[in-house]
Amino acid sequence: MRAEEIEPKTSRIFDMESYKLGELTQELGPNIQVWSNMSTTNANTELVKQLRQDIETWECQTVEFKKTATSDHELAETVAGFATSNIGRIYIGVADGRQITGIDNVSTGIDRDAYQRRIARISRDLVNPLIRVRVSFIEIESRTVVRIDVPKGEEPVYYVDYRPWIRDLSTTRKLEPSELKSLYQQYFQTSLGQPSDELTNYLIEVLSQLSDTQIIYSDYKDHLIKPDVYQLKYDVGATARRINILSRNPFAKDLAIDLTLKDLSSRLEDAEAYEFYMGAESVQEFGTILQACFTLSNRLLEQVKKNMPTSTLSDFKRIVSENVEAVKGEWIKSAKYLQRGELGKLQDSFRRIGYTFHRLGSLPDADKYADLSIELKEIGEKLRNLSSTQKYFLMYGAVNPLDKIKKEIEPILSKLDSLRQQLL
DSSP: OOGGGOOOOOOGGGOTTTOOHHHHHHHHOTTOEEOOOOOHHHHHHHHHHHHHHHHHHOSBTTEEEESOOOOHHHHHHHHHHHHHHSOEEEEESBOTTSOBOOOSSOSSHHHHHHHHHHHHHIIIIIEESOOOOEEEEEEETTEEEEEEEEOOOSSSOEEETTEEEEEETTEEEEOOHHHHHHHHHHHHHTSOOOOSSHHHHHHHHHHHHHHHHHHHHHTGGGGOEETHHHHHHHHHHHHHHHHHHHHTSHHHHHTTOHHHHHHHHHHHHHHHHOOOOSSHHHHHHHHHHHHHHHHHHHHHHHHHHHTSOSOOOTTHHHHHHHHHHHHHHHHHTHHHHHHHTOHHHHHHHHHHHHHHHHHHHHSHHHHTSTTHHHHHHHHHHHHHHTTOIIIIIOOOTTOOHHHHHHHHHHHHHHHHHHHHHHHO
16 A cells, blocks of 8 residues: 555644644543643643642552652662553652652753753663653742653563562562563564574564554554653654664665665654644644655565565464454453553553554465455554544543443454454
């Protein structure tokens, strides 16, 4: 399919000619934040609003408060816990009694640069594998509160001092051995395996990153509110870095794809670095960058598949079946997630498994079955779209997000069962 044939879904969230920011926020719910590079005053107002809401609901699966960050290791453990589990935000400068105490020595730009470098060093040197976070400074009640946004990492588990950490409701704790095993099992379940042929393995990895580029483009407009946009940018950046590494592999030059891979990596890096400002034009600019990435990825995908055998994974059917069960299992646990305040886990599962189904649909193995490639990719896109906070995971009033998700997930589950029967 050509890039120009795809029309990204339109979202009211950036129709700023019709909505003022405050009106839009009020309409969509109290927990929403529009990603923008607004004036400093307006941006701080939105951060203050979110901080007050988080203080009211207090610590949970996605929020942590600290009066101070006296220990780099303690902060690293919290970052690692969120990176293992789900998107999270850490506030520094709020005491246990919900009192805004703020932090000292961040009044100047130089001080703030130094503080950001400290956080970057913690997430790079103490957390393993490294995780990229975003730091914001919030001016409130004549004090400064630091906010750290942590994405769900691309690796199954994150460590500090060789110890694995996880977010468990309002606490960050070490993983039990059984939990560690389970997380790695989930990770390998959604991987595409390791063929014995080194070239085929390389091509599958290239194909996977191209697939990720395409699924990111498929519905990016539904992920442009906080905190989703942090995760979106993290995914874009992680894909860019993997593609850059793949471009330097000797196989890339042999296949004459090294320069195109480098070009794609550079364009994805541009998307990761893009700063939004108010108005639909900004979203269009971002979309234009992603569309160029889609076009390149589509061209590369066809070229890569020409160099692959028709059967790349001997256990293709098993992997599809296991991921069907994974989706069903997560939906069965959805009510428990809601009750325990852990919907972030369901949200991340949709995102993670969505990527996997899209990758499976990109394999030559799927082309051997009628329409299977298209259907697996469509299911992948639908599952990833179900991870949209804007559309499905806003928590306000008496709204139960599972009611809306149920209408979408049931047809997907039915389709997945049919596809599995097709593969038997």
